[in-house]
Amino acid sequence: MNYQLVLIGFMGAGKTTLSQALGRANGLPVLDTDELVTQQAHMPINEIFSQEGEAGFRQREHLALLHALTSKPAIIATGGGIITQANNRQVLQSLTVPVVLLTASPAEIKRRLAGTTDRPLFKKDWPSLMAKRNGWYTASANRVLPTTGRAISELVQELQHIM
Ligand code: S3P
Numbered sequence: 699m700n701y702q703l704v705l706i707g708f709m710g711a712g713k714t715t716l717s718q719a720l721g722r723a724n725g726l727p728v729l730d731t732d733e734l735v736t737q738q739a740h741m742p743i744n745e746i747f748s749q750e751g752e753a754g755f756r757q758r759e760h761l762a763l764l765h766a767l768t769s770k771p772a773i774i775a776t777g778g779g780i781i782t783q784a785n786n787r788q789v790l791q792s793l794t795v796p797v798v799l800l801t802a803s804p805a806e807i808k809r810r811l812a813g814t815t816d817r818p819l820f821k822k823d824w825p826s827l828m829a830k831r832n833g834w835y836t837a838s839a840n841r842v843l844p845t846t847g848r849a850i851s852e853l854v855q856e857l858q859h860i861m
Pocket of ligand 1 (some may be wrong): 707816
């Protein structure tokens with residue numbers, strides 16, 4: 699099987715949870731750009747941001763995306779800010795595999811991310827960050843899957859149909 703599926707979306711949209719569930723359900727490896735970055739840097743995300751700035755993190759994230767895409771079959775989960783970089787948008791738009799945008803309502807994102815500690819960009823003004831990014835998310839995806847109020851099992855089933 700030569701299958702690949704990419705999940706994108708804002709922080710708290712469910713990329714990590716659903717990629718894990720989908721990988722398990724299909725016996726496919728899961729690659730998460732955040733995980734690849736932290737493994738490669740030997741530092742948690744907060745520390746990469748404080749030592750190298752967001753620019754340093756984005757450079758690492760771009761390489762992680764390219765690396766993840768060399769792996770087939772795989773389910774690929776991306777960091778919420780991947781679409782802020784033109785080079786990543788270009789890569790995502792050039793893919794012929796499903797690039798699924800997961801969405802969630804602001805209230806749901808707030809609920810899911812309550813108590814999060816390793817997300818340096820999840821600050822008080824996150825709704826404006828989300829608003830600023832929305833056009834980039836839709837431009838980078840070829841499918842959209844709303845997740846608010848839906849069970850993980852139901853969402854996995856929908857993703858199976860896309861696969
Ligand atoms: C970020 C989202 C995070 C992580 C980093 C930056 C963002 O990933 O890549 O903290 O800019 O939205 P998740 O979307 O998995 O939380």
